[in-house]
Structure formats: C-alpha cells, structure tokens
Amino acid sequence: MAKVKVRAKEKGGMVDVKCLLSHPMETGNRKDKKTGKKIPAHFVQELIVEANGKAIVNGNINSSVSKNPYFRFKYKGAKGDTVKIIWKDNKGESDSGEGTVK
Amino acid sequence: MERRLFLKGSIAGGAITSAIGAGLLSVKDAMAEWPKATMKAKDLIGALGSAGKGEASDKIKLKAPEIAENGAVVPIDVDATGLEGVTNITLLVESNPSPMAASFEIAEGTAGFAATRVKMGKSGNAIAVVVAGGKTYHAQKEVKVTIGGCGG
Numbered sequence: 001m002a003k004v005k006v007r008a009k010e011k012g013g014m015v016d017v018k019c020l021l022s023h024p025m026e027t028g029n030r031k032d033k034k035t036g037k038k039i040p041a042h043f044v045q046e047l048i049v050e051a052n053g054k055a056i057v058n059g060n061i062n063s064s065v066s067k068n069p070y071f072r073f074k075y076k077g078a079k080g081d082t083v084k085i086i087w088k089d090n091k092g093e094s095d096s097g098e099g100t101v102k
Numbered sequence: 103m104e105r106r107l108f109l110k111g112s113i114a115g116g117a118i119t120s121a122i123g124a125g126l127l128s129v130k131d132a133m134a135e136w137p138k139a140t141m142k143a144k145d146l147i148g149a150l151g152s153a154g155k156g157e158a159s160d161k162i163k164l165k166a167p168e169i170a171e172n173g174a175v176v177p178i179d180v181d182a183t184g185l186e187g188v189t190n191i192t193l194l195v196e197s198n199p200s201p202m203a204a205s206f207e208i209a210e211g212t213a214g215f216a217a218t219r220v221k222m223g224k225s226g227n228a229i230a231v232v233v234a235g236g237k238t239y240h241a242q243k244e245v246k247v248t249i250g251g252c253g254g
Binding site: 059075 | 136137174208209213215217221
C-alpha cells in the first residue's frame with residue numbers, strides 16, 4: 001500500500017502540491033482502552049518537499065498533526081516537474097513518494 | 103522565531119538526496135535536528151521565543167472551520183502569498199498541551215502557502231505565524247471544537 005501519495009497540478013506557472021501520508025501520528029498520550037497502557041508516541045517529525053531534486057519546503061512536524069497527515073504547498077514550477085515528498089518519524093523510520101506535475 | 107537551518111545549511115537538497123539514495127548518508131543525519139524544545143513547549147512563549155507571534159497582518163489568510171465537528175481532523179490553510187519574501191510558516195493550536203503543530207521553512211520561489219490538518223483537544227485559537235522579509239506576522243482564528251481530538 002502506498003505510504004505517500006503525491007498529486008501536483010500546474011496552473012498559471014504555480015504548482016499546487018497535495019500529499020497524503022499513511023502514518024498513525026500517535027501523540028504518546030492516548031491510552032489503549034483494553035490494557036489501560038499509554039500507546040507510545042509514533043509520529044512524523046520531519047518533512048521535505050523537493051521539486052526536481054531541489055528542496056522547496058522543509059517542515060518540522062509535531063504529533064498534533066492529524067493521523068494520515070495531509071499537506072499542501074505551492075511553488076513556481078512547470079508541468080513535467082518531479083515532486084518528491086520525504087518524511088522521517090520519531091522512531092527513525094522514513095519513506096518517500098513522488099509525483100509528476102500535470 | 104529562530105531561523106531554522108535548512109537541511110543543515112543546504113537549500114539545494116539534490117546532493118543530499120542523491121547521497122541518501124546511494125546509501126552514503128542516512129536520512130537521519132541529513133535532516134536538521136527536530137526542535138524538541140519548541141515542539142514540546144507548553145505555551146506560546148516557549149513555542150515562539152522572543153520574536154513572539156509578531157504583528158497581526160490581514161495579508162495572511164488563515165482558513166479554519168468556525169466549528170470543528172471532529173477535533174481529530176481540523177483543516178488549517180495558511181495563504182500568506184500577499185506578503186513578500188516568506189521564509190517560514192508556523193502553525194500553532196493555542197489550547198493544545200503543546201501548542202506548536204508544524205513549522206515550515208519555505209525556500210525562495212516557493213509560495214508562502216501551507217495547509218494541513220491538526221488535532222485539537224478543545225476549542226481555542228488556531229494561529230499562523232509567518233516570517234516574511236525578516237519580520238514576523240500572524241493571523242489567528244477561534245475554532246470551536248465539539249468533540250476533542252486526542253482520543254479521550
């Protein structure tokens with residue numbers, strides 16, 4: 001299952017990038033209802049958005065961002081650009097996804 | 103608001119990502135340290151530092167629902183394209199235990215725009231702090247939450 005979905009559309013020289021990550025974004029405060037124990041924190045901490053290999057946005061993310069994080073950005077670009085989203089979480093796990101600007 | 107180092111000083115991420123791809127540089131090393139102090143700060147002063155939220159600006163269009171039915175998923179849109187030279191957009195949820203939700207460094211040529219969805223435990227202000235041309239501005243909007251978003 002794709003962990004990072006990227007959709008990018010160009011209009012009037014501006015590219016609108018929307019991405020959807022698959023991630024539980026656990027704050028570490030939630031209790032497991034059956035055991036009563038706190039579910040450990042597990043959330044995306046860093047986000048990099050690249051256009052044609054060049055970083056355009058670098059985000060620091062907290063656990064208060066919703067589960068399955070959605071992000072949207074805009075930059076000056078063109079159809080055919082490659083947009084790449086890279087994320088890293090507090091456990092050191094990382095993933096990325098790419099899309100071509102339409 | 104402290105200026106954040108972009109990928110430890112390099113805005114041209116290309117070289118770093120190729121190095122990551124080649125296994126020469128781990129993603130963990132390449133990315134700058136997660137700013138634990140501001141992320142875990144319990145109030146706005148801790149989250150924003152001495153610059154604070156700066157002056158209110160009507161050039162920042164902050165979109166957030168008046169009433170959020172589901173506090174687990176509250177959409178926040180920040181359009182600061184009316185300001186020149188945006189370098190940072192930071193989103194805060196004032197009533198959360200740690201107000202800082204996300205902070206985006208914006209490279210040149212990238213629009214001063216960021217949107218995401220946040221968890222809100224209870225009603226309060228959604229605040230967007232924007233650094234543009236070296237100055238700090240903000241916009242805020244009160245969001246009423248009917249069901250809190252932190253899983254009880």
